[in-house]
Amino acid sequence: MEFSSILAMLVIGAIAGWLSGKIMEGRGFGLIGNIIVGIVGAFLAGLIFPALGFSVGGGVFSAILFATIGAVILLFVIGLIKRV
Known part of the structure; x- marks a missing residue:
């Protein structure tokens, strides 16, 4: 993995995590x-969406959308666990 791809993953993860925090x-x-x-949410979305047959596409904006949806799901699950 190159430095630029690690940097892109961190930036997309930060944006997705921030957006999911605002949404939730x-x-x-x-x-x-x-x-x-954001990174865990992107990983989670990468497991869930292909199994359901959804595809977001390529590019930075779709990666942010994909990671944000996964992060929102992750925060929802964390919220459910905290209540118990």
Whole structure:
């Protein structure tokens, strides 16, 4: 993996984590936490969407959308676990 792809993954993860924190009513975790939530959310979406037959496409904006949806799902699950 090249440095530029690692940097792109971190930037997309940070944006997706920040957006998911805004969508889920302020459940953000700070910069590092948002990056982690965004990356894990992108991984989660990468597992769920192909199994369901959905495809987002290529490019930076679709990667951000894909990671944001996965991060929102992740934050929703974390919220359910915290309630129990």
